[in-house]
Amino acid sequence: xxxxxxxxxxxxxYGMVLFVISIGLSVTMxxxxxxxxxxxAFAMIGxxxxxxxxxxxxxxxxxxxxxxxxxxxxVAIPLERLLYRRIYGAPELTQVLMSIGITFAIIGIAxxxxxxxxxxxxxxxxxxxxxxxxxRSIAAHKLxxxxxxxxxxxxxxxxxxxxxxxxxxxxxxxxxxxxxxxxVKTKAVYAISFALAIGLAALGGVVGxxxxxxxxxxxxxxxxxxxxxxxxxxxxxxxxxxAASLILGLVxxxxxxxxxxxxxxxxxxxxxxxxxxxxxxxxxxxx
Amino acid sequence: MSDMPVNSVTTRSWQRTALGDFWxxxxxxxxxxxxxxxxxTNLALLTRIIAVMLLVLSLDLVTGFSGVATLGHATLFxxxxxxxxxxxxxxxxxxxxxxxxxxxxxxxxxxxxTSLVILRGHGLSQxxxxxxxxxxxxxxxxxxxxxxxGSDGLSGIAPSPxxxxxxxxxxxxxxxxxxxxxxxxxxxxxxxxxxxxxxxxCRGIKxxxxxxxxxxxxxxxxxxxxxxxxGAVAGLGGALSAIATKVVGLDSLSFTTSAEALVMLVxxxxxxxxxxxxxxxxxxxxxxxxxxxNPFHWLTIIGxxxxxxVLFAPKGLVGAAESLWxxxxxxxx
Numbered sequence: 213x214x215x216x217x218x219x220x221x222x223x224x225x226y227g228m229v230l231f232v233i234s235i236g237l238s239v240t241m242x243x244x245x246x247x248x249x250x251x252x253a254f255a256m257i258g259x260x261x262x263x264x265x266x267x268x269x270x271x272x273x274x275x276x277x278x279x280x281x282x283x284x285x286x287v288a289i290p291l292e293r294l295l296y297r298r299i300y301g302a303p304e305l306t307q308v309l310m311s312i313g314i315t316f317a318i319i320g321i322a323x324x325x326x327x328x329x330x331x332x333x334x335x336x337x338x339x340x341x342x343x344x345x346x347x348r349s350i351a352a353h354k355l356x357x358x359x360x361x362x363x364x365x366x367x368x369x370x371x372x373x374x375x376x377x378x379x380x381x382x383x384x385x386x387x388x389x390x391x392x393x394x395x396v397k398t399k400a401v402y403a404i405s406f407a408l409a410i411g412l413a414a415l416g417g418v419v420g421x422x423x424x425x426x427x428x429x430x431x432x433x434x435x436x437x438x439x440x441x442x443x444x445x446x447x448x449x450x451x452x453x454x455a456a457s458l459i460l461g462l463v464x465x466x467x468x469x470x471x472x473x474x475x476x477x478x479x480x481x482x483x484x485x486x487x488x489x490x491x492x493x494x495x496x497x498x499x
Numbered sequence: 500m501s502d503m504p505v506n507s508v509t510t511r512s513w514q515r516t517a518l519g520d521f522w523x524x525x526x527x528x529x530x531x532x533x534x535x536x537x538x539x540t541n542l543a544l545l546t547r548i549i550a551v552m553l554l555v556l557s558l559d560l561v562t563g564f565s566g567v568a569t570l571g572h573a574t575l576f577x578x579x580x581x582x583x584x585x586x587x588x589x590x591x592x593x594x595x596x597x598x599x600x601x602x603x604x605x606x607x608x609x610x611x612x613t614s615l616v617i618l619r620g621h622g623l624s625q626x627x628x629x630x631x632x633x634x635x636x637x638x639x640x641x642x643x644x645x646x647x648x649g650s651d652g653l654s655g656i657a658p659s660p661x662x663x664x665x666x667x668x669x670x671x672x673x674x675x676x677x678x679x680x681x682x683x684x685x686x687x688x689x690x691x692x693x694x695x696x697x698x699x700x701c702r703g704i705k706x707x708x709x710x711x712x713x714x715x716x717x718x719x720x721x722x723x724x725x726x727x728x729x730g731a732v733a734g735l736g737g738a739l740s741a742i743a744t745k746v747v748g749l750d751s752l753s754f755t756t757s758a759e760a761l762v763m764l765v766x767x768x769x770x771x772x773x774x775x776x777x778x779x780x781x782x783x784x785x786x787x788x789x790x791x792x793n794p795f796h797w798l799t800i801i802g803x804x805x806x807x808x809v810l811f812a813p814k815g816l817v818g819a820a821e822s823l824w825x826x827x828x829x830x831x832x
Contacts, residue, residue, distance in 0.1 A: 247623060298810060304622045305568050306809055309765050312758060313805030318798025328795075428795070436630050436754060445628035477638035480631040484616060487631070491624050 219462075221467050223495045224262045227353035227461025228361030229423050232326035233416030233434075233442040235368065235453045237411030243385050243405050244446015246296060246305050249311040252438055253318040258284045259325055259333065259426035260412025266334035273336040277418050285407050292406050300402075315431045333418060353422050354412055358444055360419050364412065368450050382406060385448060388498040446488050446496020455494050459486075520690055526684055527776065531679045539629065542671040547742045548783045549678040553736025554756075555775040556689060556765050557606075560729040562761070563769035564693060565722055566705030568615060568625050570757050571633030577752030578609035578765065579734025581647055582749040588655040589646070595658045595667075595677065598736045607727045607735015614726030618719060630754055637752045642689025653747040667742070674743040681739060685732055689772055692728060701725050762801065766808055777817050 237251040258280040265276035295314065299307050338357050342349035347409065382389035384398045392398050417426070424434055445456030460475040467478040486494065533543055548750045554576045561567045582605030586592040613632050620628045632717065640647045647653050660666045667675045692698050704718055712718050741747050750756060759782070767778020782801070790797040812819040 241623070247626070295810075304626065305562070305761075305765075305769075306677065306813070308568070308570070308626065309762065309805055310809045313802045313809065316798045316802030316805065318802070320795045320802060323795040324799070421620075432755075436634070439623075440627055440631070443623050445542065447623065458700065474642055475638045476634060480635040480638065483631040484628060484635065486617065487624050487628050488619050491620055493624070 214232070217234055219466050221348070221350050222354070222460070222469075223462040223465035225350075225357050226423055227458040228358045229416060229420035230437065230441050230461055231361050231454050231457035232357075232364050232419060233413055234415070234438045234445075234457060235450065236412035238442045238453040239405055239409045239412075240449055241442055243381065244402055245431065246298055246300060247307040248296070249308055249312065249435050249437075249439065250314040250318065251311075251409075252430070252433075252435045254284050254288055254410050254413040255417030255420075255434075255438075256320070256428075256430040257287055258417035258428060259421045259430070260322060260331060260429065261414070262333045262418040262421070263331040263426060265324075267332070273334070273339070275326070276333070277415065278381060278403075280418050281411045284417075288410040289403075289407065290479070291295075292403065296406070315435060316462065317428050319431050322431075326428070328428055333421045333426070335422075353419075354399065356402045357419050357423070361416070361475050364415070365450060365454055377401075378432065396469065411434045440483050442489075442493075443458050444483060444493055446490075446493025449493065449495040452493055452495030501607070506689060516694070518559055519611065520687055523583045524687060527683060527686060528679070531682075535675065540687060542675045543743070544669055544783075546674045547740065548780055549675075550683050550735065550736045550740035551760070551763070551783055552682060552776055553739065553777045554733050555760050555767070555779045556685065557729040557733035557736065558760050558764050558773060559688035559769060559772065559775040560689070560693075560701075560732065561722075561726055562764065563771070563774070564698065564705065565701040565725050567617065567722065567726075568622065568644070568707075569629035570626050570754065571617070571629030571631075572720075572754055572756075572760055573756035574613055574633045574636045575606045575610050575730040575738040576740075576756070576760075577601065577640065578638060578730070579606035579737030579745075580747045580751045581605075581653065581737070583738035584653045584656050584741040585646055587658065587741070588653060593657060593670050595742050597663050597680065598658060598742055599735055602734040602736075602738020602741070603731040604734070606737060607731040608728020609734070611723055611727040614713035615722045618722055618726075629757075633752065633754050633757050637749060637754070640749060640752050647747070647749075650749055652684075652749070653741075654745070656741055656745045656747070658742045658745070671743065678739055678743065683737060685735060686772065686776075689732070693772065697721070697724070701794045750783040762805060764815075766804065766815060766817075771815075774815050774817040780816065781816065 226352050233252070237248060237336055239249050240246050240251070261283045261495065262276040262280040265271045265279050266273060271279070284405055295310065299310050324431045339353045343352050343355055348386045372381060380391065380396045380401050381393070383396055388398050417424075424430065441453060441460055444460060445452035445454070461484065463482045464476070464479045465477070467474060471478070490496070531545075538545065546822055554572065557575060558572045559568070561572070562569060579602030583598040586601050587598055602828070611627075616632055617625060617629045620626075641649055644650075658667055659672055667673045676684040688827075700711070700716055700721055703716075705720060707741060708718050737747075737751060740751065763778040763782040765778070766777055766782055767776065768774025786797055786801075790798060808815065814822070
């Protein structure tokens with residue numbers, strides 16, 4: 213019983229971190245049809261900025277989070293203008309290669325600027341200690357990650373389903389040409405969504421830094437994980453990404469508790485099973 | 500060259516393709532000979548390049564010619580390498596040609612089996628399935644360390660002399676010549692496969708699977724067959740690397756190797772057999788040189804190069820050279 217509750221608590225935290233990072237990727241993939249393997253690299257940049265802000269500059273955690281999001285978006289905007297815009301609508305393979313290229317370049321530059329060592333983010337006191345849940349105590353930063361995940365999921369749902377911007381966004385997803393004809397500025401919608409997606413990646417990188425430590429190869433290590441989450445959940449679906457994150461987080465954490473010597477074997481077995489059964493993802497639309 | 504006059508191929512065009520094959524083989528052999536004379540101390544690297552070339556050629560068959568997007572192609576390479584290595588180290592099958600054959604069979608089997616999974620997806624889900632397949636194989640090889648040596652690598656491979664005559668020497672001369680011979684044979688066979696009706700069918704599937712199906716050709720089965728052929732080629736590459744280096748590591752079965760193979764193919768040019776060769780040679784050679792200085796600089800350079808190729812030379816180095824050549828000729832005439 214103790215083990216089951218521990219697994220449940222840890223997988224919830226891990227799954228929520230996966231969700232916060234992957235949902236941005238899901239948005240770009242569902243909306244702009246771009247397979248952006250560099251998404252993890254943006255999460256990594258966010259982590260680096262937060263680390264630098266808290267450790268070197270001594271800024272408080274809250275400001276560091278905001279700085280991380282702003283800086284990462286500022287890095288991403290010229291990339292979107294110069295590079296991503298040329299591969300909208302290109303075949304998947306082209307997009308994969310371009311974004312792998314961007315990832316490699318970011319890894320190399322990150323190592324050059326920040327060095328190859330692990331970087332930590334100084335947490336405020338409230339997030340450092342353990343919190344007693346009754347059956348066990350859990351690290352406060354994990355609870356914080358869960359809370360952030362819930363807020364992000366709720367906020368995105370409100371944004372997409374209940375605001376005028378959400379209406380335009382859904383229209384652009386369904387039929388970009390028609391939406392354009394009806395006066396929706398699809399380019400602006402794309403730009404805002406892209407910035408939103410990158411901002412969420414940065415947020416996820418900071419919040420998840422305790423579970424997915426920040427180092428130059430972060431972008432490569434977790435590239436696959438984020439891509440898998442989106443594919444399992446179905447590109448463009450918030451609920452799908454949430455379900456996929458929680459399921460895959462559960463599989464991964466359970467396997468780590470019960471059969472650590474198998475590594476990620478069961479994780480990928482689950483991925484194959486789910487993707488073969490639901491080729492468009494759990495809640496994705498059929499093409 | 501056994502280019503049978505299958506359709507309405509006249510003797511004339513038969514001669515032309517045979518001549519084309521001859522010049523292609525001569526070009527590859529010439530480059531191999533030149534590299535052998537120029538870099539006699541780097542034969543191990545050159546042999547490794549040829550092993551990787553076989554992997555990239557194999558990837559070209561499924562990605563460049565048949566349009567299957569995969570980031571897990573090292574599965575087939577690793578299957579060949581581990582099969583040849585395990586048979587040599589555990590069962591005493593040390594004849595190099597037999598090891599190559601075992602590698603080819605294992606690669607073909609792995610290709611046929613994994614294609615059943617990978618071909619179920621399209622676009623993104625296909626990519627994710629291929630990644631999942633290679634990661635699964637990687638974890639399995641890691642777990643079955645009694646057979647594969649796990650993360651320490653599989654050692655104890657001692658190939659016997661080639662044809663019973665040529666020992667695998669310290670300088671890697673025998674391995675190099677065997678590799679070049681193997682590459683030439685595979686290259687010619689693949690040229691024939693690619694222009695055969697079967698190869699044309701695969702190109703048709705790449706362009707429009709729905710139409711090919713409407714014409715009555717079996718899309719899924721054709722791709723499985725192509726995957727098996729590609730598996731045999733990649734398996735040969737794996738077996739070659741097992742023979743030449745005498746160890747098999749887990750990295751021969753990794754996502755990173757798969758992604759690198761795709762990068763090499765794209766840098767060289769997809770859908771062209773020469774593209775696979777040129778891309779591999781350029782990539783591995785520069786990787787060896789630059790990463791000796793600093794592996795991270797290498798990552799930056801290859802990243803920028805990749806972006807440049809996607810934006811400015813979508814047909815790869817070979818494609819860019821071809822259009823440059825066509826321009827020069829157009830100006831002259």
